[in-house]
Amino acid sequence: MSTLTASCWRIREQKEDFSGLVFETADVPSSLAADEVLVELHAASLNYRDVVLAQGGMGLETSPGVISGSDGAGIVLKVGRDVKSVVVGDRVVTHMVQSNKKDGKDVVGADDATLPAFECIKAGLGQALDGTLTTHGVFRESCVVKFGEKLTFEQAATLSCSGITAWNSLMGLEGRQVRKGDWVLVQGTGGVSIAALQIALGVGANIIATTSSEAKAAKLRQLGAHHIINYRETPEWGNAARQLTPNSRGIDLIVDVGGNATLGESLEAVRMNGLVISAGLVGKLDNDVPLLAILFKACVTRGVMLGTRKMMRDVVEFLEQHEVQLALDDEIFALKDAKAAFKKVKEQRHFAKVFSADVAIHCGDLTTHSKLNEIRQTIQMLRQIEAPLKLVIAGNHDFTLHESAFKQKIAEANRIAQESLDDEIKAEFGDFGDAQRLLQDAKDEGIIYLEEGSHHFVLENGASLKVYASPYTISSNADWGFQYNDAHNFNIEDGTDIAITHGPPHGVMDITGEKARIGCPHLFAAVAKAQPRLHCFGHVHNGWGAKLVTWRPRICETPSHFSDIDHEKSMIVENLSRLNRPITTLDDDYARRRNVLDRYDEERCCRTSHCNDDENPLGPRQTLFVNAAMLENEELSQLPWLVDIELKADASSETTSPVVPQDQTSKEKRKRDPSPLNDGGDRKRNKAVHGETAA
Numbered sequence: 001m002s003t004l005t006a007s008c009w010r011i012r013e014q015k016e017d018f019s020g021l022v023f024e025t026a027d028v029p030s031s032l033a034a035d036e037v038l039v040e041l042h043a044a045s046l047n048y049r050d051v052v053l054a055q056g057g058m059g060l061e062t063s064p065g066v067i068s069g070s071d072g073a074g075i076v077l078k079v080g081r082d083v084k085s086v087v088v089g090d091r092v093v094t095h096m097v098q099s100n101k102k103d104g105k106d107v108v109g110a111d112d113a114t115l116p117a118f119e120c121i122k123a124g125l126g127q128a129l130d131g132t133l134t135t136h137g138v139f140r141e142s143c144v145v146k147f148g149e150k151l152t153f154e155q156a157a158t159l160s161c162s163g164i165t166a167w168n169s170l171m172g173l174e175g176r177q178v179r180k181g182d183w184v185l186v187q188g189t190g191g192v193s194i195a196a197l198q199i200a201l202g203v204g205a206n207i208i209a210t211t212s213s214e215a216k217a218a219k220l221r222q223l224g225a226h227h228i229i230n231y232r233e234t235p236e237w238g239n240a241a242r243q244l245t246p247n248s249r250g251i252d253l254i255v256d257v258g259g260n261a262t263l264g265e266s267l268e269a270v271r272m273n274g275l276v277i278s279a280g281l282v283g284k285l286d287n288d289v290p291l292l293a294i295l296f297k298a299c300v301t302r303g304v305m306l307g308t309r310k311m312m313r314d315v316v317e318f319l320e321q322h323e324v325q326l327a328l329d330d331e332i333f334a335l336k337d338a339k340a341a342f343k344k345v346k347e348q349r350h351f352a353k354v355f356s357a358d359v360a361i362h363c364g365d366l367t368t369h370s371k372l373n374e375i376r377q378t379i380q381m382l383r384q385i386e387a388p389l390k391l392v393i394a395g396n397h398d399f400t401l402h403e404s405a406f407k408q409k410i411a412e413a414n415r416i417a418q419e420s421l422d423d424e425i426k427a428e429f430g431d432f433g434d435a436q437r438l439l440q441d442a443k444d445e446g447i448i449y450l451e452e453g454s455h456h457f458v459l460e461n462g463a464s465l466k467v468y469a470s471p472y473t474i475s476s477n478a479d480w481g482f483q484y485n486d487a488h489n490f491n492i493e494d495g496t497d498i499a500i501t502h503g504p505p506h507g508v509m510d511i512t513g514e515k516a517r518i519g520c521p522h523l524f525a526a527v528a529k530a531q532p533r534l535h536c537f538g539h540v541h542n543g544w545g546a547k548l549v550t551w552r553p554r555i556c557e558t559p560s561h562f563s564d565i566d567h568e569k570s571m572i573v574e575n576l577s578r579l580n581r582p583i584t585t586l587d588d589d590y591a592r593r594r595n596v597l598d599r600y601d602e603e604r605c606c607r608t609s610h611c612n613d614d615e616n617p618l619g620p621r622q623t624l625f626v627n628a629a630m631l632e633n634e635e636l637s638q639l640p641w642l643v644d645i646e647l648k649a650d651a652s653s654e655t656t657s658p659v660v661p662q663d664q665t666s667k668e669k670r671k672r673d674p675s676p677l678n679d680g681g682d683r684k685r686n687k688a689v690h691g692e693t694a695a
Helices: 048-055 118-122 159-171 191-203 212-223 236-244 260-269 293-296 311-321 335-349 374-384 403-417 422-429 434-441 521-529 576-580 589-601
Strands: 005-011 021-027 034-045 071-080 091-094 100-101 105-108 136-140 144-149 183-187 207-211 229-230 251-256 270-278 298-304 361-363 387-391 447-449 453-458 464-470 497-499 534-539 545-550 571-575 606-609 620-629 640-649 660-666 684-691
Touching: 005 335, 021 335, 034 091, 048 335, 071 136, 071 159, 118 434, 144 311, 159 191, 159 251, 159 311, 183 191, 183 260, 191 212, 191 251, 191 311, 207 212, 207 236, 212 229, 212 589, 229 236, 236 260, 236 606, 251 260, 260 270, 270 293, 270 576, 361 374, 374 387, 374 422, 374 447, 403 422, 434 447, 464 640, 497 521, 534 640, 545 576, 571 576, 571 606, 589 606, 620 640
Parallel strands: 183 207, 183 251, 207 229, 251 270, 270 298, 361 387, 361 684, 387 447, 464 497, 497 534, 534 620, 606 640
Antiparallel strands: 005 021, 034 071, 034 136, 071 091, 091 144, 100 105, 453 464, 453 660, 545 571, 545 620, 640 684
16 A cells, blocks of 8 residues: 555646646555656656647647656656666656657667657657656656756756757767857747757857847847847848858758748758758748758758657766756746646747736637637637636627528538538537527626627726627628628717727728738728727738728718828828838837837737827827737737727726626617717726737
8 A cells, every 4th residue: 555645737638728637646656567667756847748738739639637747857766676777866857758669669668869759759758658747756767867966856857858859959960960169050049949059058069049039139148149130120030140150151050940931041041061950840831841942052951859768868968067057947836836837838839928908809700610619719718818808709700600601501511411411510510509608608707799789888997988899791702600792781889989890991901911902891981980999800810900090070971091081190000011021220210119029029919008198199080990810820820919098987987896788789879979088087098908810
């Protein structure tokens, strides 16, 4: 009977919000198999792989109830009778893979130079085998490697994924290992890049690092990088890096973590017969692979995924011999708080950080394919946003929320299949009304699904918020949800503070990648006449940005963006053209623009404020338009918006009051003048975060 108890995090169910991660206690086995080792874990580190496995992303499955985590370090408490490489009392670091493939067969404990196949990695710690998020773990001998006193447990715990991948990148190709005096380029400040930087410095190499902000550049300088290139300021950084080398001959070895998105510049930077190591896929995958550049440079391009057990021993020996102090994250969590660490890793990986705001607004396309599970995932995402009021509308992708479109889709699917698919459709999409019920059930959590019409809310700070919502978009096909191909009546009432629509108005941030305007003229006319303070929308991803529009004193009977906007008094707050334009120190506004871009990068959002004491306050006859389209082709493509505006205090509220929806479906036209922003009276400063998913 065991007298030792372990506390651990098990994946009982793969859930987006990590609710399937359960902190449990269990007895530690009193007896070990011949090749097993009992380790008391002193430290563990998280990788994005651990986050994906806990959430069930990328189609990856785990063994039922598996202990999460692949990276850890601790002390050996007990060994099986056949264990030879470690003894009781040794300090050990985990090696994720317990076996290699040799001659097509699994070889447990293989200690040769054979790299682990992908199926062996999938069968490793934290996925098929119990991992490291535990106080005590039982591992195969092949899953642990001894290390000495010069590394802390915390430092050693970073080696199992990032450390060994970095070592394999620099030292894994026989006869082509990095040497003193070589030029090495690393990309960014991720785990593999930082480990590669520190190992290469230990060898005596010259280091060039690329990054996107001055704050990250400062971190890289502190770690010892000799040259730093801001790739936002210098998009063609490959040539710039090559110019830094003697006689511009090029880089000896590049650790490329961006995949297709950065490979072209890496090949521009590398020397003839140099090495480009592909060790990650942080960037987009839609760029073409520049095969001709590989041919012309006669360079070696090599993919790297973890490494062998021998490589783990080698990197440990190197770090101890050169006394390399591996960089660690500033924040260390107790084991019981591991779920908070998962959330932190998830937030750092994505553009869409968890923001704090008075109101969060989702401008439609809650789903990509309108499946019920996608609705559930969106609700989970909204729950993570720190805002007491979260307003959402549907978009054209959300056809299960639009009865006629849903019926049309079902009929079309049955016609194409030439048989009834009703059961299959119901399993994934539900019946009409099921999607609405999921959203309505989230109302108590502040998530309010808005039907078309006017709605009134009193915010927690006592501000009055009047909203107009519409999910409808113009389309020549009109074969998705909430679409029309002729005209639509957008009944935006006077005095509306915020208009939330899925599609854009004609003439305002509605230009597609094919340079066509696809916004709705009827929507523009309604906005021009009502002049809400804020109009947010999505749908057209190429139109992402914000524009502060000043209206002309008299609005035409049939308004258009040509005749009714005072363009001289209007201004672009931000758009893709400006965001992606390289800046140099020769630019007049270099310092200001550099600070703005650094803030975007650090906060992972675009922030703009238009209150009375700001540089560009939102005044009478003005509307701030925000295209908040964030997700394209199921990938994050743009930053969300964080907007500060002022609202009038609600006459019936106290200084603080709960979020109170009032008059949720009022559609009666009210004849009154729009309320100007600066007309005096008590006003409340309010912060709203805006985003839109799917295309």
